[in-house]
Structures are given as C-alpha cells and as structure tokens.
Amino acid sequence: MTQKLVAFSLASLIFMVAALCFKFLSFSANGQYHAINIIGSIEALADNDYLGLAILQSAVILVLPSTILLCLLYLLIPVLFGKKPKHAAPLLKLIFTLRPWTMVEIFLVAVLVSLVKIMSMADIGIGLSFYAYALFAISMTAMLMYLDQHQLYILTSCELPAPPKPRPASHSIQSTWALLVTSIMFYIPANTLPIMHTNILGDDQPSTILGGVVTLWKMGSYPIAAIIFIASILVPVGKLAILCWLNYSVQTDYYGGQKTRMVGYRITEFIGRWSMIDVFVVAILVSLIQLGNIMSIYPGYAALAFCTVVILTMLAAFSFDTKLIWSEQ
Structure with missing residues (x-):
C-alpha cells in the first residue's frame, strides 16, 4: 500500500x-x-x-x-x-x-x-x-x-487518535438544526435568483438553476440536463430531507430502523459534495466566455447562495452524531 x-x-x-x-x-x-x-x-x-x-x-x-x-x-x-x-x-x-x-x-x-x-x-x-x-x-x-x-x-508508528469526548445529545441536535435551517434559508435565493447572467450584444439574459436545466433539455442535451438537475436540485433537497429526518428521529427518541438511518446518513456523506458541480460550471463559463459586448457571462447571486448551501449541509452532516442513532437517550 x-x-x-x-x-x-x-x-x-x-x-x-x-x-x-x-x-x-x-x-x-x-x-x-x-x-x-x-x-x-x-x-x-x-x-x-x-x-x-x-x-x-x-x-x-x-x-x-x-x-x-x-x-x-x-x-x-x-x-x-x-x-x-x-x-x-x-x-x-x-x-x-x-x-x-x-x-x-x-x-x-x-x-x-x-x-x-x-x-x-x-x-x-x-x-x-x-x-x-x-x-x-x-x-x-x-x-x-x-x-x-x-x-x-x-x-507511521502512531497511536490511533482517542475517540472524541462524547457531546451532550442536545448540543449535537441543536447545532445540526441550526445548520440545516440556515441551509434551507439560503436554498430559497439559490433557486429563485439568477445563478448567472449571459450578456449577448448588450442583452442581459439571467438564468436560474432550474431555468438552465430547462434550456439544456430543450436543446436536446438530456444527459447534461439530468446531471445538473440531479446534482443541483435532487441532491440538495434529498440531503436536507434526510438530515432533517435523522435529526428529528434522534430528538424524539425514535429507536427503530437504525440500519436504514445509517444508510441514509452514508448517502448524505457521499453525495453532498457533488452539488458543487453547478457552481463550478458557472465559474468555468464566467472565466471562459468574456468577449465584451459580443458575449460575456457573469455570476449571479444564486451562485454564492448555492455554494453556501453545499458547505452548510456538509457541516450539518459532520455535526450530526451518528452514535445517537444507536444509543437510547
């Protein structure tokens, strides 16, 4: 190795x-x-x-x-x-x-x-x-x-790090809720505000995340439209829903379905970063298409809001204490 x-x-x-x-x-x-x-x-x-x-x-x-x-x-x-x-x-x-x-x-x-x-x-x-x-x-x-x-x-002949000191269940639950609620607040402008502006011959054409998916679909770029839709809409919504469900379940002392809930948590860990695809697409287009008044692309406020959503949901996943799924409070 x-x-x-x-x-x-x-x-x-x-x-x-x-x-x-x-x-x-x-x-x-x-x-x-x-x-x-x-x-x-x-x-x-x-x-x-x-x-x-x-x-x-x-x-x-x-x-x-x-x-x-x-x-x-x-x-x-x-x-x-x-x-x-x-x-x-x-x-x-x-x-x-x-x-x-x-x-x-x-x-x-x-x-x-x-x-x-x-x-x-x-x-x-x-x-x-x-x-x-x-x-x-x-x-x-x-x-x-x-x-x-x-x-x-x-x-490297190092001792494995000692497990972190257990946090009070209420601390983990509250911090996760705070991050999730903030993520939901940022997710609204991320989907309603333009994520980028295309300026063609002085005509500004703003585009939202969903609007970009629809445009790609109408152009016949079905696989790319599907990738953007999954990464930018389904994945964030799914991750928020799963994390809210997990946090609510441990808060209400629900002890069933531990394996199912752990699978849900692992899914959120795996898919969370991939929502950054749309932000990177905007960054690439902005840097590449700069031809003055003929054609230029500029980022919209939704790019920053959506980036914040991705970061906050990743932090929420890290904040959630999976041991609460298995232990009775």
Missing part, C-alpha cells in the same frame, strides 16, 4: 503542476478569441467581485489536494526507507480533516458539463492543461481509494 500511495501522490503532484503551466480551454466566436488557464479562471471570478468563490475554488481543487499530497509524501517516503517520520500524528489528523473538502474530480466533471453546454455557441479548444488536470484527477482519486486511516497510523 505504501508504494502505491507514494506513486499516486507523486503522479498527482506532477500532473497538477503540469495543469498549471499550459492553456486549459479556449473559446472563439464571431472572430473573437479568449483562452484561459486554471489560475486565470480563478482570477476571473475575483475580477467579477466574487472573491469568495475564487478562494473556495482555488482551495478545493488546488490548495487542499496539494496539502494532502505533500503531507502524505513527507510521511511515507521515510517509511519506505524504514524510518519513522516526525510530526506524524498532527499531519495525519490534518490529512483526514481536509479529505472530505477536496473536489478535484467534481471540478473535472463540471468542466465536461461546461464544454457540452457551450459547444453549440462557439468553437471550443482544449489545451494541454485540460489533459494534465484529467490525469491529476484520476491519480488523486486512485490515491484516495488507497488512503486508509488505520493503516496509515500503523505505518
């Missing part, structure tokens, strides 16, 4: 650096041409007064993954030579704290969705960085598949 983790981590770092060095995507229409790299796409969000989204995108697709990879290499290369790495315990804790927040593969899927979405609008070019980033996503995903907390603690 150690050799595979080191190999995939090294490959991921190499491909990530390569993805930053070349052109990522290009867009041309009516004689106008615009090309971007990954850093340029982040700068475009900041230039459009969406610094928060720019910071978030750079964190989840570059900063956090690279931090995990560097920490792993620091820990495992000495292990290959039979030595014990220093500061292993805090670094392992950091790795597994950051792991749920990496979204490399989600960004790659969002890029593919964006390409399909704008192919009918203009000519799209794919640069070397796109292929490098795809290989980075594949290598990173393979590395995460081999990332096992128990085995890593054994390999």
Whole structure:
C-alpha cells in the first residue's frame, strides 16, 4: 500500500503542476478569441467581485489536494526507507480533516458539463492543461481509494487518535438544526435568483438553476440536463430531507430502523459534495466566455447562495452524531 500511495501522490503532484503551466480551454466566436488557464479562471471570478468563490475554488481543487499530497509524501517516503517520520500524528489528523473538502474530480466533471453546454455557441479548444488536470484527477482519486486511516497510523508508528469526548445529545441536535435551517434559508435565493447572467450584444439574459436545466433539455442535451438537475436540485433537497429526518428521529427518541438511518446518513456523506458541480460550471463559463459586448457571462447571486448551501449541509452532516442513532437517550 505504501508504494502505491507514494506513486499516486507523486503522479498527482506532477500532473497538477503540469495543469498549471499550459492553456486549459479556449473559446472563439464571431472572430473573437479568449483562452484561459486554471489560475486565470480563478482570477476571473475575483475580477467579477466574487472573491469568495475564487478562494473556495482555488482551495478545493488546488490548495487542499496539494496539502494532502505533500503531507502524505513527507510521511511515507521515510517509511519506505524504514524510518519513522516526525510530526506524524498532527499531519495525519490534518490529512483526514481536509479529505472530505477536496473536489478535484467534481471540478473535472463540471468542466465536461461546461464544454457540452457551450459547444453549440462557439468553437471550443482544449489545451494541454485540460489533459494534465484529467490525469491529476484520476491519480488523486486512485490515491484516495488507497488512503486508509488505520493503516496509515500503523505505518507511521502512531497511536490511533482517542475517540472524541462524547457531546451532550442536545448540543449535537441543536447545532445540526441550526445548520440545516440556515441551509434551507439560503436554498430559497439559490433557486429563485439568477445563478448567472449571459450578456449577448448588450442583452442581459439571467438564468436560474432550474431555468438552465430547462434550456439544456430543450436543446436536446438530456444527459447534461439530468446531471445538473440531479446534482443541483435532487441532491440538495434529498440531503436536507434526510438530515432533517435523522435529526428529528434522534430528538424524539425514535429507536427503530437504525440500519436504514445509517444508510441514509452514508448517502448524505457521499453525495453532498457533488452539488458543487453547478457552481463550478458557472465559474468555468464566467472565466471562459468574456468577449465584451459580443458575449460575456457573469455570476449571479444564486451562485454564492448555492455554494453556501453545499458547505452548510456538509457541516450539518459532520455535526450530526451518528452514535445517537444507536444509543437510547
């Protein structure tokens, strides 16, 4: 396992650096041409007064993954030579704290969705960085598949961390409710306000999440419309509903269906991050389609609201204490 983790981590770092060095995507229409790299796409969000989204995108697709990879290499290369790495315990804790927040593969899927979405609008070019980033996503995903907390603690000769001190049931329930209620409040503007504005020859065309799905469906892009609908509408609603049901069940001392409720919780853990697809699609389109008055795309307030929903529901899932499903209060 150690050799595979080191190999995939090294490959991921190499491909990530390569993805930053070349052109990522290009867009041309009516004689106008615009090309971007990954850093340029982040700068475009900041230039459009969406610094928060720019910071978030750079964190989840570059900063956090690279931090995990560097920490792993620091820990495992000495292990290959039979030595014990220093500061292993805090670094392992950091790795597994950051792991749920990496979204490399989600960004790659969002890029593919964006390409399909704008192919009918203009000519799209794919640069070397796109292929490098795809290989980075594949290598990173393979590395995460081999990332096992128990085995890593054994390999680095660290004691497994002590289980966290049990929190009062009321504390877990109240904090989860607070995050869920706030998520629901943000979900309303996320679906009613425009998530992006398309400016064509001075004509502003705002688009909501559901409006974008309908447009794609009418264009005949059924698979892409289905992906956006599932990721941006069904998944957030489903996650909110499941977490509300779980929190209500432990609050009312319901003891039945423990296995079913645990399955529901695991589903929310798995699907929660994938709602970021639509936010990344907007970020890519905003950075790529900037041709002045001929055609430009700008983010709407719903992008920030929807991003907040995704983060808050992930925090709500972390806040929920699964032990309350099995224990009688």
